[in-house]
Structures are given as C-alpha cells and as structure tokens.
Amino acid sequence: MENKIIETDKKVERRSFLKKFAILALAPIAFGFLGASDKLKTVKKWMLQNGYIPSNHKWGMGIDISKCIGCGRCAVACKNENNVPKEPFFFRTWVERYRIYEDGDIQVDSPNGSIDGFENTRTTNKKMLRSFFVPKICNHCDNPPCVQVCPVGATFKGEDGVVLVDSDYCVGCRYCIQACPYGARFLHPETHTAEKCTFCYHRIVQDKLPACVEVCPTQARVFGELNKKSSPLVRFLRMNKIGILKPSLNTEPKVYYANLDMEVK
Amino acid sequence: MKNFLQKIPEQVKRLSVLLLVVVIVFIVATSLLTPKDFGLVGHYRAGAIQNNADKKMQYAGQEVCADCHDDIWKTKNSGYHKNLSCEVCHGPSFNHVNEPDQFKPEKPRDRIFCPVCHEFNPSRPTGFPQILSASHNPRRICVTCHNPHNPTPPQTPKECSACHAEISSAKSVSSHMDIPCTKCHEASEKHKLRPREYLPTKPANREFCGQCHSQDAKGDEFIPRISMATHEPRYVCWQCHYPHLPEAL
Numbered sequence: 066m067e068n069k070i071i072e073t074d075k076k077v078e079r080r081s082f083l084k085k086f087a088i089l090a091l092a093p094i095a096f097g098f099l100g101a102s103d104k105l106k107t108v109k110k111w112m113l114q115n116g117y118i119p120s121n122h123k124w125g126m127g128i129d130i131s132k133c134i135g136c137g138r139c140a141v142a143c144k145n146e147n148n149v150p151k152e153p154f155f156f157r158t159w160v161e162r163y164r165i166y167e168d169g170d171i172q173v174d175s176p177n178g179s180i181d182g183f184e185n186t187r188t189t190n191k192k193m194l195r196s197f198f199v200p201k202i203c204n205h206c207d208n209p210p211c212v213q214v215c216p217v218g219a220t221f222k223g224e225d226g227v228v229l230v231d232s233d234y235c236v237g238c239r240y241c242i243q244a245c246p247y248g249a250r251f252l253h254p255e256t257h258t259a260e261k262c263t264f265c266y267h268r269i270v271q272d273k274l275p276a277c278v279e280v281c282p283t284q285a286r287v288f289g290e291l292n293k294k295s296s297p298l299v300r301f302l303r304m305n306k307i308g309i310l311k312p313s314l315n316t317e318p319k320v321y322y323a324n325l326d327m328e329v330k
Numbered sequence: 331m332k333n334f335l336q337k338i339p340e341q342v343k344r345l346s347v348l349l350l351v352v353v354i355v356f357i358v359a360t361s362l363l364t365p366k367d368f369g370l371v372g373h374y375r376a377g378a379i380q381n382n383a384d385k386k387m388q389y390a391g392q393e394v395c396a397d398c399h400d401d402i403w404k405t406k407n408s409g410y411h412k413n414l415s416c417e418v419c420h421g422p423s424f425n426h427v428n429e430p431d432q433f434k435p436e437k438p439r440d441r442i443f444c445p446v447c448h449e450f451n452p453s454r455p456t457g458f459p460q461i462l463s464a465s466h467n468p469r470r471i472c473v474t475c476h477n478p479h480n481p482t483p484p485q486t487p488k489e490c491s492a493c494h495a496e497i498s499s500a501k502s503v504s505s506h507m508d509i510p511c512t513k514c515h516e517a518s519e520k521h522k523l524r525p526r527e528y529l530p531t532k533p534a535n536r537e538f539c540g541q542c543h544s545q546d547a548k549g550d551e552f553i554p555r556i557s558m559a560t561h562e563p564r565y566v567c568w569q570c571h572y573p574h575l576p577e578a579l
Contacts, residue, residue, distance in 0.1 A: 117383075119371075119379065131455055132455065133455075134447055134451075134454045134455065134458055135451065135453060135454065136446050136447040137446070138418055138446075138447075142389060142417075142422070145388050145389070145421070145422045146387070146388045146389055146422065147385070162453050163453075164453065182445075182446055182449070183451055183453065185449070185450065185451055185452070193452065196452055196453040197453055197455075198453055198454075218368070218373045218374050218375075219374070219378075220374075221372055221373065221374035221378070222372075223371075223372075223379060224371065224372070229378060229379070229382050230378075230382075231374060231375050231378030231381065232381070233375070233378070233381065234365070234374075234375055234378065263382055266379075266382040266383055266385075267382065267383050267384065267385040267386070267387060268387060268389075270383045271387075273387070273389075273391050274391065276388070276389045279389050279391060279392070279415050279417065280389070280415050280417055280418045282413065282414050282415075282418050282447060283413070283458075284413055
C-alpha cells in the first residue's frame with residue numbers, strides 16, 4: 066500500500082515537471098513570436114506610411130526591340146540615378162547591337178554599354194542580313210538563381226517581385242554574379258558588395274518610373290504592374306508578340322521583349 | 331536510472347556534452363548575430379526594403395518640369411519630341427526642382443549631342459529620322475536651324491542648291507556657310523525657268539569683297555582683314571580665292 070502511494074506521488078511529480086519544462090521551453094519561443102509580430106507591424110507601418118505596400122504590386126518591364134535606336138540614354142540615366150561607377154564595365158542596364166550576316170554569322174557588341182554610341186564602321190565585307198539593338202537589364206526572375214545561391218540571404222525577391230540586394234548584409238562572395246544567367250550583376254569596386262538593377266526601387270515606391278524608362282526617347286521601354294489589367298505593361302503584353310531571354314532555364318523573367326529575334330541570347 | 335547512466339560509455343558522455351556545447355553556442359551565436367528584422371517577411375532582412383527605398387532620386391520626372399516651364403512643355407508636347415522626357419537632354423534635374431537658382435540643368439548645344447540619336451546607323455529602325463553629320467551642314471550647331479523643343483525641319487529655300495548642289499555643299503563646310511547666295515548673286519525669277527538666258531549677277535570688282543574684308547570694313551572681328559591698297563592690287567579676289575570655299579587655296 067505504502068509503495069503504491071509513493072508511486073502515484075512520483076507520477077504526479079513527473080507530470081508537473083514535464084508541464085513546467087514545457088512552459089519553460091516554449092516561453093522564449095512564444096516571446097520570440099510576439100516580438101516578431103511586433104516588428105512585422107513596424108515594417109507594415111513603414112510601408113503604409115509611404116503609401117506603398119509591396120504585396121499589392123507586381124512589377125515588370127516590357128522592351129520593344131523594334132523601337133530601340135541604341136542611343137544609350139538609358140544606360141547614362143541609370144548610372145546617374147544609381148551612382149553606378151563610371152568605368153566601362155559596371156552596368157545595371159546596357160544596350161547590345163546585334164548584326165546578323167547572310168552566312169549566319171552573328172556579331173554582338175556593346176562598346177561602353179552603348180553610352181558612347183555605336184561606331185558605324187564595317188569590319189567585314191559580308192552582306193548584313195539584319196541588325197537591331199537589344200537593351201539588357203536584370204530580368205527580375207520569378208524564380209531567381211541569384212537568390213537561391215546567396216549563402217547569407219542578402220539578395221531576395223520582395224513581395225512585389227523585385228529582386229533586391231541588401232548591401233549592408235552582403236558579404237561580397239560573388240556567388241550571385243556567377244549564378245546570374247543574364248550577366249546582370251557586378252561587384253561594386255568600392256563597397257565590394259553585389260549590385261544590380263532594382264527597377265529604381267526608390268522611384269517606384271514614390272509612383273515614379275525607373276530612370277531608364279523615364280528617359281527612353283522612343284518609348285522602347287514600358288514599365289508597370291503585371292497583375293492590373295489597366296497597366297501599360299499588360300496592354301504591351303496583349304498587343305505584342307512577347308519573348309523572354311533564355312526561357313529554357315525556367316527562371317521566369319519579368320522583363321518581356323517584343324519583336325525579339327531568335328538569335329538574342 | 332543510475333544503472334543506465336553507468337552503462338553509457340565514457341566517450342559517448344563526453345561527446346554528447348561537447349555536442350550540447352556546440353548546439354548551445356550555435357543557438358546563442360545565431361540569435362546574437364542575426365539581425366532582428368531578418369525573416370519577418372521572407373528569408374531576408376525586412377529593413378533592406380527600406381534601405382533600397384531610401385536612396386536619393388536624381389531624375390525628377392517630366393511632370394515636375396511642367397509646373398514652371400509650361401510654355402516649353404506645351405511646345406514640346408505638340409511637336410515630334412512630345413515623347414521625350416525633358417531630362418533626356420537636360421540631364422538629371424532633381425536638385426534643380428528643389429533649388430532652381432543654385433542648380434542649373436545642362437543645355438547641350440554642341441554637334442555631338444543630337445547625333446547620339448540622329449546619326450545614321452543601319453541598325454536603327456527604319457523611319458527614324460537620321461542624318462550623316464559629316465555632310466549635314468557640318469559647321470553649324472544643330473539648334474541654329476532646329477528648335478529642339480519643336481524639331482520640325484526648317485523650310486530653308488532649296489532653290490539654289492537644287493541645281494547647284496556642289497557649290498552649296500562646298501559652301502556648307504566653308505566659313506562662308508552663313509552667307510546666303512543672294513548676298514553676292516542676284517538671280518531673277520526667270521533664271522529658274524530659263525537659266526542660260528537669264529544669268530544671275532556676279533560681283534565685278536575687288537571692292538565687293540572689301541565690303542567685309544578691307545581694313546575699315548564694319549563687321550565681326552573674326553573676319554580676316556587685308557589692306558586693299560597693298561594686297562595684290564593687280565588681281566581680282568577670285569583669281570586666287572575660291573569664294574564658295576575660301577579656305578581652299
């Protein structure tokens with residue numbers, strides 16, 4: 066009898082111990098959750114203060130190849146707007162010239178990212194079949210390889226679909242530069258962090274167009290929402306034959322090209 | 331319980347203690363080193379969105395320009411350049427909007443700027459207005475003939491150059507480019523119909539050139555001057571100087 070009582074006492078003790086242990090273990094997690102939701106509130110509050118809620122938007126860009134005149138104003142504006150180093154190998158956006166000859170030979174060049182214009186000299190005697198300009202920019206992939214490879218979470222796809230870099234958090238390991246199939250990233254020579262097109266994030270949160278779209282003299286670039294039927298971009302997608310770069314990679318770019326030639330890579 | 335603990339080999343005990351230490355150090359380190367806003371909205375620092383949004387604008391956008399320069403804005407929007415933003419040519423002007431007197435936007439006036447878009451290039455789309463700047467009035471600044479805010483091509487009289495193209499293209503690269511044909515030649519309307527019967531007039535004497543090139547002639551300082559009395563008085567000017575391209579000697 067005595068033994069039994071002692072046994073039940075022991076059982077009660079264990080149960081209460083487990084309870085206390087569970088409370089002790091879960092408390093910090095619960096506090097963490099509370100704190101997190103508090104911070105989430107502050108983040109959301111900031112977004113509301115600016116009148117900009119990322120989850121309400123989905124940005125994309127349309128580029129009409131048949132309108133581009135290769136003047137390079139977009140590349141100049143981008144460098145001015147975003148303090149991109151002036152050296153001729155750092156670009157957030159640039160323009161390439163494609164020259165396709167009758168024998169199927171393809172020449173692609175982009176001297177100083179098109180900022181100094183394109184020389185009109187012939188390098189071969191071959192007959193040219195067709196020629197055009199292709200503006201290039203970060204494709205803001207829906208399935209971005211650069212975000213996948215970032216070891217610290219310094220580059221990310223925001224809720225509005227824009228792929229951004231957290232330059233305070235980037236360690237400059239250059240994995241993302243290697244991973245980008247479009248060559249849209251570079252390492253900033255002074256900060257030693259990865260840099261790329263942000264769709265001029267500081268402008269679009271204030272309802273302004275990205276600098277390259279603002280200055281394009283022929284409206285070859287169109288910027289707008291992808292999920293609002295009234296946006297100029299959706300109209301652009303509806304009225305043109307659309308192509309994307311490297312569709313086989315399944316990166317699902319949000320930069321759409323109209324009248325894109327099959328030779329463009 | 332004691333039995334069970336005794337049964338565990340010594341090395342396993344030590345290793346598990348070590349493992350526990352490693353796990354605790356890892357948890358403490360991650361909680362200390364991870365920024366507080368990391369992972370709030372996704373696998374990234376939520377504050378990074380704000381960092382990206384906080385950058386300073388350089389291009390104000392053309393709607394802002396219209397607030398003050400509404401006359402130019404209207405001119406531009408009625409012409410061929412209606413789709414151009416002001417800052418394509420005038421450069422980033424956000425500072426000018428805030429402090430209009432302190433920061434003045436650029437005014438590109440040289441012949442290098444307009445050909446950025448309008449120089450002939452076979453890669454440009456057909457129909458886009460293009461010129462060959464080497465032969466298109468090569469010594470003139472674009473804005474003397476074309477108003478950049480309303481760039482309709484000026485309707486210059488092509489009457490002379492229609493037939494005398496060689497002379498007019500030679501003149502266009504000379505320092506006489508701004509002198510109209512009619513300053514030296516008087517051609518009647520009949521010359522257009524029967525050119526060989528009704529010839530235009532030509533200057534007849536040295537004094538005609540002396541109107542600009544003699545020592546006491548009125549006019550700009552950059553015009554070269556000669557002494558009419560000592561500068562080869564036995565010849566007329568055009569025996570040595572070709573008036574349509576006086577540099578060619």
